[in-house]
């Protein structure tokens with residue numbers, strides 16, 4: 610059997626990145642994440658599109674979506690190179706969902722359900738390694754030495770879009786643009802809702818069960 614094609618949907622902070630890593634290890638699939646790809650290209654010159662801002666980073670720091678033309682290109686390239694995958698952070702609006710539909714099928718679509726206050730606590734407390742990108746949390750997932758990555762010794766920093774003001778804006782953009790994407794997939798065979806409020810291990814048990822039922 611070929612490797613599973615998994616889509617994770619959920620608000621910012623719902624745990625998509627955390628669970629993606631486990632899916633990659635367990636099912637040997639590629640991790641396709643538009644957020645990381647855009648962070649690696651924050652300063653890219655997109656002025657020829659003639660839009661509001663000239664770089665992806667300006668959209669991200671404002672909590673807004675980066676234009677579809679930029680993001681679709683990233684996803685198409687990654688899909689061409691992947692056998693199975695876990696797709697995290699895309700599609701974020703109906704146009705992106707329709708674009709994706711034309712390019713690949715999905716075996717599993719999981720939606721993480723987490724309350725808004727829990728999302729704000731998770732995101733404002735998140736710390737990320739400036740060297741290897743590993744994620745921590747000041748309360749829920751502390752490193753052995755404060756401010757230092759357990760894996761590579763790099764410095765832990767707060768993501769620029771994890772301030773409370775930008776987090777609230779990202780959640781508003783999610784409700785407006787991405788909740789309709791969840792409705793778009795709801796009712797398909799691949800679709801399942803997962804309780805995202807337990808510990809990472811509890812959520813993982815639900816994720817694994819939902820994937821194994823569908824592939």
Ligand code: AP5
Pocket residue numbers: 619620621622623624625626627628643644645647668669670672673674675676677680697698699700701705731732734735736744745746749750770779805806807808809810812
């Ligand atoms: P992106 O990087 O995709 O951010 P996001 O969707 O906002 O998701 P996050 O990475 O913030 O959350 P997550 O669900 O992965 O949570 P995590 O596992 O880290 O996108 C950033 C920006 O890029 C966007 O705002 C936009 O501008 C742009 N962009 C990206 N894709 C785009 C697209 N398709 N179109 C247009 N623009 C796009 O968990 C969060 C924290 O909680 C961590 O600290 C973690 O340790 C902790 N945690 C996780 N699980 C648990 C748990 N079960 N219990 C307690 N703590 C937990």
